[in-house]
Amino acid sequence: MIQAVGLTSNPRKSQAPAVDDVSFEARAGHLTVLLGAAGAGKTTALGLMLELQQGRGVTYFRGRPLHRIAHPSREVGVVLGDVPGHPARTVRGHLRMLCAATGVPARRADEVLEAVGLVSLREERLGTLSRGMDRRLGLACALLPDPHTLVLDEPTADLSPAEARWTHTTLRTYADQGGTVLLTTADPKEAARTADHVVTLDGGRVVADQEGREFARTRLRPRVAVRSPQAARLATLLAKEARVERRSVEVVPEGGNRISVYGSTTADIGEAAYRHGIMVHQLADEIGDMGPGGELADTAGTEGRPGAEIPAVEAPEVESAASGDTSPAAEVALVGSASSPLPPPIAVRSTPSPLRPLRYELRRAAGIRTGFLTSGIALLVSALIAVLLARIGHTPQERLFAAWPREFPLPPVALAAGLLGALSFGDEFRYPALAVDRVTVPRRLGLLAAKLFVSGVTAAILALLTLGCDAEALYLLYGRELTQVPEDWLSLGVSWFALVIGCAWAGVLAAGVFRSTTAGLAAVLAVPVAVVPLVRQVFEGSSVRTAAGITVRMHDVLLLQWPFGGERYVLAVIRIVGQPVGGAMVLSLGALLCAYLFAVPRVRVR
Template structure:
């Protein structure tokens, strides 16, 4: 049972609330349609139910609010708007990444692809999928965790008739197995044909909560749809003849040059147009909605009991403006059942962090073409620079092997590692997959540690690949005898790998704090461009003490004697950290990490 009680959104910019004191329920074993025109508050209602939007009220999913469900993916499957995901990611890669986030085996991705009719399209990229396949992917994403409840926002938008029939058959199948389905639509015929129950909204308020059979009997009626370039004239003559014949005919002006005629038939409307010389471009009989519609001047419409015109516009009010006493009493009882504050009142938001963060991050990294492109570009530029620097023999060997010319603030490998680190969080905000409806990216420790670990591993592999590729290219061009191995290669290697890992983490944290990959790249470049020159002046001042004797002082303080090898490694590490670049990078990482934690706590407090 899904129960929404007293849902109210916060008004914005002196406008009325999009959803105002809304209470309804969706029963298990049935498909419930949330019906209303554009702007009636359907999407905002779903976002309030999912605690993605601040407001009042509470929603119970089988007796529990969402923030008290340990694993929301196994309880609620959601599709809001477009299917989230990087357009360059393959369909299979997207589903497997979401499987890691949901905590289900990767084999379920192929299973659901077959279930929703996407077999054979697993290698297609999301950005190239047609509308029908895109919606099927969204349904598959919602079903990954085998949820009991499905919340879908306009799932049939843009689908053909056959695809829409398949979709609603799938929703009815889910409901027949005991599940709860709630979807939004602005088409009354769609709601009457495919739902078991219809909840009607108008301007964020509950208008009616009916069985689909009752809804179709009272809300829908036959009409004649007419398209003519002389719509006003045809409306006038049809109304005039109906009054003369004392027939209850209603003529409603639609968008453009369309008319809807209620209480008549195609033959009568066609004969009237022929007698008065009005050209007809379209004339057909269909089933129309008796909800709020605009009227043309001079039309006559039957009175609706209890109806009152909406303010600031001329319309035929919905027949549910005066709801039956049973509906009103039931709504009052639900509203008096109690309301719980939500959002800004202090309840915590549901945890949407991936259940398998390391597997999720690996799928995210390897599933987009930007990763191999960045790695390949870094190797190509590094090899080219290494050959150019080694040609004259005047550049130091470490600079040659890393492809680091003196005019560049950072070597290509460091820039590549920082860029990949920035993409780690930048893609989460640009193409959200973990959250529904572009909510905030979860700042759970597990996700952050997974991103730090994967970015560090990628930076280490990139550093080794660059040195090996540059070394082999130099040996191929200049020969092996001209490239001696330096004696202090361990310290040089540690400095090199530490620089790459630090740049990767700086890009990752910068993008996480400022929610953009460009901010992560800026954080990486700020270290050599701004901080290193400043620290060089500070650290070379006359009052700065040297750290050369720190290992000996630490050994005296600790008591036990250290081995000479451990002392050498400690001294080397301290020399690396004591360099201006090491100090600047350490300070940058510390500041970004503190800012990341602070912004995460601030966001939780705001919600």
Template sequence: MIQAIGLTSEPRGELPPAVDDLTFEARPGRITVLLGPAAAGKTTALRLMLQLEYGRGVALFRGRPLHRVPHPARELGVVLGDVPAHPARTARGHLRILGAAAGVPADRADDMLDLVGLSGLADQRLGGFSRGMDRRLGLAAALLGDPHTLVLDEPAEGVSPREAAWLHGLLRGYAAQGGAVLTTSRNVKEAARIADRVVTLEDGRLIADQEAADFRRTRLRPRVAVRSPHADRLAALLIDESQRADHTSDPAVGRAVEVVRESGTRISVYGSNCAAVGEAAFRHGIPVHRLADETGDTGPVVPLHRADGRPQGLADDTMSDTLALPAAEATAPAPRPVRPAPAPFAGRLAIPRLPAPGPARPLRYELRRAVGDRAGLLVAAASVLVSVVLALLLARHGGAPMSRVLTGWPRQLPFPPAALGAGLIGALAFGQEFRYPALAPERGSVPRRLGLLLAKLLVSGAAALALGGCVLAADDAAARTLFGPDAVTGIAERPVLTAGWLGLLVGCAWAGVLAAGVFRSTTMGLAAVLAVPVLVVPLVQHVQHVVAEPAARSLAGLPARLRSSALVQWPSGIDQGVLVVMRLATQPVGSALTLSLAALVCAYTLTMRRGRMR
């Protein structure tokens, strides 16, 4: 059940708020439609309920606001416009990513694709989907967690009548199983066709809250549907008779008649009845093939049960009988009884008891997202290729330190290409979320949660370590292959080089993750990484130069003193590691990167706390 109480959006300058003191309910087992023209405030009302916009009022989902729902994907399924997914992902891959975020089994994705008639297109890229396929995929994503409530923003907008009929049938089946459905529409006929209750908005205010029967009786205009081979002639005669009747003295005869030409053989007559239209056609000898009273509806439409071209088998017939009503019932405006059930879609495709999401859920989600994102793989391959080219150039000319050759880092560049690549991989981890928010069905936006951040840091750090190892191995192998075994001589402090190199790449990846999460942009994440050598390193060098004085005391012997004062004695080999870390931390690049990461952590913490206070 959804309860919206006093929803009011923020003022828009001198304009009134888009939504002003809106209160309504959407009960389980029923379809509630927010009806209104464009700019009536329907979408804004949904975004206020989902806490995607600032405003006043309360929206309760089964008695709890959304930020107090422990697992939103299990409580609420959302479809706001097109599917916000990377166009290069497949339908199955996209749903599996969302399933990992919701903590449901991976095979749930195939069940949902079968449910919405897309199982034959599971491996097709989302960039090639039509509007109807996109709507079906959005519903599959919304139903992944077996939610109690569906919230949809004009789901039938821009789709064919057969797709719309299928959608309406699925929503009716969902509501018949006890789920609450809240959808928006600007089409009066659509609202009358599918709704159990219609909430009408105008200029952001509530103007009517009616049961479907009352809405149809008060809002739909009765009309006479006529089909005739001489429809244009009949329309002209009816208009002429109406105009002549307007000048008669008999008030019972003088009625305004409006004729609308629907097609070449079909007209709709408003303000009259079947008897009057039939008599007029008979008097003038005009044959009539169809004559029926309607209430502004278009009549039954055969739904398109599957969008992948597969024939309907026994399983599809069973699913259709369970989740959708027959075509005539799906389009008929008559009210239907409510049949509550323990859980929506508790039949063949629903999981009887979904497991509780575990602590590894964010990590599984991030792993699926990273593997399914080809941009990260392309960035890593380009970084290795550029590093190999630069390493070969340095080895050919000679004179460059072996550390520069192995890392592909000429002195003319402020940062090595691999470090920028690691930073871009980290920035993509959060930047792609805001561009193609896979977590949109959960909250409509990307949540800044600690678990999600830790998962992104772990995965991006592992990717940076793998990239650093590949660069070192590829540069060494390429130089030895082209210029002989002596092209790369031994390095005395290889542990220091390896630790510093991998630490640099991991730090850049983490800086990209944090900056992209703070600024909601991949570009800003990469800019934060570039700012380290361009701005922060010169600043650190300047400070070190200003405060540089002969040291009165030295840090020599610090590892031994730490070991002697520790409660648990660690092995003596750790002393070398401590010395390596100390040397790297005192370098300008290490100091600058540490300073940048500390600032980004503070900024991320502030934005996360601000998001929780909304």
């Protein structure tokens, strides 16, 4: 079940908060509706409940706040608008990717596709889905980890009547199986047809908290609102005349000097009051929950009056704490109820997602064609440039194999590797399917390590294929003369692979820091254009000592022999880093990694 206590959003400047002291309860096995017109505060209330927005209050999901649940997606399934997935990804591929993120088996994707009726569309691209099919996919994403609670923001908005009926039937089935369902809507008729419990919001406050039958009886029928200092006498007279005339008239006392009359007209009520000498202060037709001024009218009982106090919903932990329970949830509740008149603050917290980062990243990278097309174009362009450079002549052998003209800041394959690295994080922020129900893309170290590994392996394969394709093209057109392997092929090969992998990692880190694919690619280009000249100028200065003989000096300091000829490898690494391009790459990667680590959220799920 869901228990929301004192939800209050942070006010902006001099404006009143969008949600002010909202408290309600959604029970398990019931379908609860948050009803209200546009701007009533429904979406803001959901944001506070899910810790997507800062404010005050607390929401318990089966007795625990969301930030105290280790894996929130397994407890609460959320549908907030359209599915934020890459438009080129297939329906099944998107769900399989989310299976890795939530830590459930991949076969679960096919199970939920069958449950929502999308089996025949599993190979369709997300960008081609209709509104109804997109909403079904959103529900499938929410059901993927088999949560106990569903929270949906206007799931039937802009849907056809048939799709709306299917959605209501599915949610009703879910509730009948013991789940908790909370959805928002602006249509009171929809709430009356589907809800077991209706909470009405207006101006950010709860103005009615009713059972579904009571809501349908008192809020949707045409009625006449009457205010009179003799309301009780008038109600008795109207009921007596209706019995005598055998008319179906229902008179409902609203408390104080107000009554609501169903099945009559203002003319009949006014004439009856005039005949019996009863003074009337108000006599107005109302339809359902809308009054003559367009604002929410009062409903039956004191719980329906605007401004009436709604009893705060107390979580079970508060009662148990009073009897000696010192659980974490009880402590949170006591802080909000005892030590301060205001409810506890709500902070936006990150979530440890994905649970299986390497599997998630592999499915993300292989789920769309962009990476394959980019790699294919890079190999083709590289082969053409290599052939053209061989035709022109005067190009060193190592640059010929790499298809790297001196006029280019980077070879085509290095740029392609940087682009693929930038896309790996840029798409996360552009299509945030990874954390649709919580914050933006979680920049966790596990996810970073997975992206660096996958992008590094992809860049290494791309670098190897480039050498092979370029050498094959040169051999086919010019023979063996231009395909001779250089003598220092080992150090050149290491430098080549380090350059391509470094570009890929620079793209990953820059896109993660700046949250943009364009920024990631710009950071890759900035290495040869801006950083290399700076490093070259520093290395040419008189303050830099030569690295020659460093292995001998290290041996003298450590008084140890290098095992297996390790001094050669150390010297090779020093030579690579000592080059302007290598030094610039190491400097850039170090700076980007520090910036990324500084930007990683430090809030832990407790």
